[in-house]
Amino acid sequence: MTDERRTRLSPDERRAQLVAIGVAALADRSLDELTIDVISQQAGVSRGLLFYYFGSKQGFHREVVRAARDGLLRATEPVLELSPLERLHDTLSNLVAFVREHEDTFFSLVRGAASGDRQVREVVEQARALQCERVEIVCRELGVPDTALLRVGLRSWVAFAEQALVDGVLGGRMSPDEAVDFLERSLVAVVVTVDPEQGARLGDALRSAVVESPAQTPDAGLVPGLA
Structure with missing residues (x-):
């Protein structure tokens, strides 16, 4: 006993x-x-x-869902020491790696947004809001004016990125590098739509950037039960 x-x-x-x-x-x-x-x-x-x-x-x-959300957010935590474009590339690379490593978990997390339970939806929406905020910070650091229209565009891009990851990465239609490149270019397209001049500058900077930091593989231990 x-x-x-x-x-x-x-x-x-x-x-x-x-x-x-x-x-x-x-x-x-x-x-x-x-x-x-x-x-x-x-x-x-x-x-x-x-x-x-x-x-x-x-x-x-x-x-x-909250545990899965927290694992995703920790795995894609921005490295603040990197420059804005390097940070964006690194974060998106880690996001794609997480999706590939934990396919069903990511799919269930994304689909949780359509749950009939309001509190489950709120958990997912909190993750989307934080992901959107991370991208907003990058845009502000690159000189893109913070406007209501930009926030609407970036919030829409987060939902777009989720679906692109489901169809492209989970659907086997994109390699990891292709997925990261697609997400970066689609983000530029959103900024161009909101602010053509700043969007063009962002696109030029992105095309000329040499990103040296390799994607970091998310640590499965960040989420209990993810292995």
């Missing part, structure tokens, strides 16, 4: 374990297919325990 108590997980550890199992399970099934029965069977716990920790299937889904 003493040994059993010593190895028994604390509530926080058990909760984290269940979320990690849920994130890992996204490799084999969609978020909608991530049921309490499936997770309780894989974790070797009762259904009641999952309801105790998460309240409902939707509550569990929210925590799984």
